[in-house]
Amino acid sequence: MxxxxxxxxxxxxxxxxxxxxxxxxxxxxxxxxxxxxxxxxxxxxxxxxxxxxxxxxxxxxxxxxxxxxxxxxxxRRLNRLAPFRDEIGVGDADVRTEIRERRELVAPPDVAERLLLKEGQKVVRLVRLRTVDGEPAALQESWVPYALAPNLAREDLVEGSLYRTLSERWGVAVKWAEQQISAAAATEEQASLLGVPMGGPLMTIVRLTFSGAESPVELAHSWTRPEYPLLTRLDA
Amino acid sequence: MxxxxxxxxxxxxxxxxxxxxxxxxxxxxxxxxxxxxxxxxxxxxxxxxxxxxxxxxxxxxxxxxxxxxxxxxxxRRLNRLAPFRDEIGVGDADVRTEIRERRELVAPPDVAERLLLKEGQKVVRLVRLRTVDGEPAALQESWVPYALAPNLAREDLVEGSLYRTLSERWGVAVKWAEQQISAAAATEEQASLLGVPMGGPLMTIVRLTFSGAESPVELAHSWTRPEYPLLTRLDA
DNA sequence: GAGTGGTCTAGACCACATG
DNA sequence: ATGTGGTCTAGACCACTCA
Structure with missing residues (x-):
């Protein structure tokens, strides 16, 4: 009740x-x-x-x-953490997640620093390609502290959603995130995965996600095709 | 008081x-x-x-x-309408505004539509180049209904700020805005103004700004160099 | 156990929009 | 003139944190 x-x-x-x-x-x-x-x-x-x-x-x-x-x-759903489908704003299109990489490794120094890990601590690296109606739309690279979700590299995601998986399997609830939004030229690999010309413009987001006040849960980089703009609303 | x-x-x-x-x-x-x-x-x-x-x-x-x-x-100052200096997040750097164009014209159809103007109504088009410590950082193209600010094309801006000018000269207070953020390749003209390679990635924002509930005040397009990322905070 | 923020009550007067 | 949301009061009990 x-x-x-x-x-x-x-x-x-x-x-x-x-x-x-x-x-x-x-x-x-x-x-x-x-x-x-x-x-x-x-x-x-x-x-x-x-x-x-x-x-x-x-x-x-x-x-x-x-x-x-x-x-x-x-x-309505903006300025809030939302599932990828809402974030990309495609309504009822067929959104799928293709996992391109999923493995444990020792955190690279820059990743360790942002996740507040000590040298030598492990992370899980997850690379997902998101498609909309069969066409590639975004590439997402996530880094999650190994200690937070030990089996993440060996288990399937709940409906392709990392946040749902963290919440349902490990009780880690995502509370807030900070983002840096910019643009970058597609690398050769990104270009081929996303089906855009090499060197073409992509929206980039670097996101650090937190559970409690001070504990980072995920560092994510994403590259999105420019035809999926981010919608935001600002108040005075 | x-x-x-x-x-x-x-x-x-x-x-x-x-x-x-x-x-x-x-x-x-x-x-x-x-x-x-x-x-x-x-x-x-x-x-x-x-x-x-x-x-x-x-x-x-x-x-x-x-x-x-x-x-x-x-x-702190995010998800809110803010002066360009805060928005671009450069602290106490030397931010300047160079007006590249300022003229009245009949609104192009797509602009008229978004500003809720009738065919044939006039707008003021304002193009500004923003520089940070002498280096070009962003290019902003604004469209304002002529009826809202009749002399805008002939008067100077208050400290380079369109919103301050609208507020102080015509009592038009900006209340909220909706934005579409994406990326685009620099055109030849943009490249030369912003000092980036032609075809290089730029952050783009299309913003529609409102005063009251339903009345648009400004349609703006901006192109920003990628080294000035947009900072945002998301809540669950 | 004392102090904190979280929730809730049952009123009140005001400025404003609308018919 | 009526009804709306905007502001404010002076209490209350609760769940929680921390010494």
């Missing part, structure tokens, strides 16, 4: 009403006092639920008017 | 204490009841102030322990 705070229950209820089409784009939510009455809670608790939806841009508040369901679902 | 809500005053006070080094990285803030007493407000109001600092990753809360100043100032 629950254990969930009430505002979280309310948040999920509202979210599922939106996802299920009970509340549609542009619709006004019931007013805060109204929701408070419906759920039998105080208005501050309702506000707490709505606060979360506002942070995720699912709804917007308009003072004096009401709270409305946001128009653009494509901007 | 003010008109500012109390929690905003408290937020700014705490922020300036952190910026000024009164509260340093890793320090614990006074407890919420303590702050409430200091500022003579209720605890919920203090929490509202701290909520904002948490969203911006300036502090973290630890249940049962306290609220602490975050370690990494470099991840």
């Amino acid at each position: 629950s254990g969930l705070p009430i505002y979280e229950v309310i948040r999920r209820d509202l979210l599922s009403q939106i996802r299920d089409g009970v509340l549609r784009t542009g619709d006004r939510l019931p007013s805060e006092p109204e929701l408070a009455a419906q759920f039998g809670v105080s208005r501050m608790t309702v506000r707490q639920a709505i606060d979360q939806l506002v942070i995720d841009h699912v709804v917007v508040r308009r003072r004096g008017s009401g709270t409305y369901v946001t128009s653009a679902p494509r901007y | 003010s008109g500012l809500p109390i929690y905003e005053v408290i937020r700014r006070d705490l922020l300036s204490q952190i910026r000024d080094g009164v509260l340093r990285t890793g320090d614990r803030l006074p407890s919420e009841p303590e702050l409430a007493a200091q500022f003579g407000v209720s605890r919920m109001t203090v929490r509202q102030a701290i909520d904002q600092l948490v969203i911006d990753h300036v502090v973290v809360r630890r249940r049962g322990s306290g609220t602490y100043v975050t370690s990494a100032p470099r991840y």
Whole structure:
């Protein structure tokens, strides 16, 4: 059963009403006092639920008017860690993962440093090629501390997802990440794997993922074809 | 004076204490009841102030322990609209703006569409080259509806900043933006302006900036040298 | 066990948008 | 004029951390 705070229950209820089409784009939510009455809670608790939806841009508040369901679902899942399928924004296309390499090795110095490992400690290196409808879309190289997921190099991934695997097999939940986004020219190997001309432009991301406040879980480099831009939303 | 809500005053006070080094990285803030007493407000109001600092990753809360100043100032200003200097993350380097073009014209169809303009309506096109310590770093092409800022093509920008100019001259405050980030090969013109090889990789951003909920203020394309990566932070 | 943040209540007054 | 969200109060109990 629950254990969930009430505002979280309310948040999920509202979210599922939106996802299920009970509340549609542009619709006004019931007013805060109204929701408070419906759920039998105080208005501050309702506000707490709505606060979360506002942070995720699912709804917007308009003072004096009401709270409305946001128009653009494509901007909802951004600035958040998300499964590759959502990140690349291809909707219901056929997304597959092809593992090109998976092995244990002693961490190279630069990798060890960013993962806060000591010299000589091992890591698992994982290289995945992601395809969309059969066409290569992105290449991902991940480094995970061996101590965190000892059998990672010998086990299959849960649905191609490293984060799901870490969570379900080793109870390591990813909490946040920092990213550096840039561009680079495709190397010969990248070009052939991704089906782009050698020297052609690729989006690059270097990501360091954390579980707790200070413990890195994964260092990842990725190269993505430029026709899959990253969508972001910025607030003032 | 003010008109500012109390929690905003408290937020700014705490922020300036952190910026000024009164509260340093890793320090614990006074407890919420303590702050409430200091500022003579209720605890919920203090929490509202701290909520904002948490969203911006300036502090973290630890249940049962306290609220602490975050370690990494470099991840604070992200996922937010920020001046070019902050966005490119060069600290106190010498950032300059060179205007390469500034003129009024009838909006091209694709620009008109994204700015929600009718056929035949005018826009101001602004092309800026940004340099860091004298070296070219980024090229920015902006399209602004003529009706929004009639004299933009004939007036100087406030410190090279389009957003500051729009705000100070025409009272148009930028509220949020959506971005598409990708990569592209430098054209011959871009290559010569940015000092990179023709065909070399550049980070590209297409940004649509809004003032109110539905009114676009600017469509911008930018090309940035890859040695200035974009920093982002993602939450789970 | 004392202190912290997490949650929640049942009110209140205000500024603002809309009919 | 009415209803909306924005702000704020003065409490309360809880789960958790840490000495």
